[in-house]
């Protein structure tokens with residue numbers, strides 16, 4: 001559906017996108033993640049034909065965006081970082097205008113626009129001027145224009161910026177719904193957002209691909225060790241003694257705040273070892289019943305820090321995360337922790353009319 005090969009973009013001498021390659025199948029949601037200035041918007045602008053590339057190819061649904069821009073663009077709906085809204089039009093007038101430039105058939109137009117307004121929950125403001133809308137509503141109108149014509153590929157640059165938490169959930173649900181029939185690429189600073197809705201995550205830094213994998217695989221592989229959270233009834237000493245008989249356990253961490261005779265702890269092992277059965281039998285022999293046992297994963301936030309603070313030299317292809325860990329080298333241009341923290345902030349809340 002989308003095939004990007006060796007994409008390079010230079011602004012003068014500045015290399016904004018550096019040899020980026022990836023493919024995306026139909027119906028997938030790809031999360032594009034990276035700190036400020038990583039090259040996300042530049043890549044999206046190239047994918048949508050807004051700007052040219054210095055080198056490389058982009059195929060959208062079999063059409064080369066540079067050689068057959070019209071055909072390729074017909075397959076794309078785009079919500080840029082700053083949606084191009086006509087402030088003096090009403091919402092309905094604007095969506096009508098968008099439908100016209102996307103050559104939506106006249107007899108399908110009204111029904112399609114009504115449906116998209118319901119999907120994006122803007123029906124109640126359909127007759128209002130765009131300039132009078134709050135930021136949250138404007139963002140939803142921007143999303144609505146991207147969906148007009150129901151293109152095969154929908155590209156969304158920071159789609160939940162400016163929305164309140166309730167609207168964020170609604171838009172995420174809508175994006176998931178859209179992925180049943182569309183291929184979606186979205187960029188975000190919000191790590192939790194990406195892990196919640198994307199099938200595939202691509203982390204880029206300084207224009208280069210750092211890693212590309214599923215959110216689950218990223219957590220499991222990059223962590224290097226597996227954690228097991230346990231809640232066990234009994235004395236801490238007895239539990240500790242029982243678990244220390246399991247050679248695969250590399251570390252035990254007890255939660256000091258546990259109360260009521262229930263001990264909470266995390267047991268770590270190497271990635272390849274599944275210790276659940278051994279834990280079950282050891283605690284059963286010690287007559288310490290398990291109340292809860294579940295795997296814990298490294299958060300996407302930690303993964304992001306791990307990968308972008310220490311920029312690895314070679315850019316990685318899918319599933320090459322461990323190689324990256326081995327090749328890690330301290331880079332003085334690494335992303336400061338505060339930047340990554342800031343990336344995990346939910347967007348500002350905006351009150352609707």
Ligand SMILES: Nc1ncnc2c1ncn2[C@@H]1O[C@H](COP(=O)(O)OP(=O)(O)OP(=O)(O)O)[C@@H](O)[C@H]1O
Pocket residue numbers: 011014015016034035036037038039040041042043
């Ligand atoms: N028109 C331009 N002329 C010169 N440099 C540019 C231009 N647009 C972007 N850049 C530079 O290219 C790099 C990538 O920018 P880009 O906007 O693609 O990053 P981004 O990942 O989308 O960042 P953000 O999350 O802050 O939007 C940055 O260093 C930026 O300053």
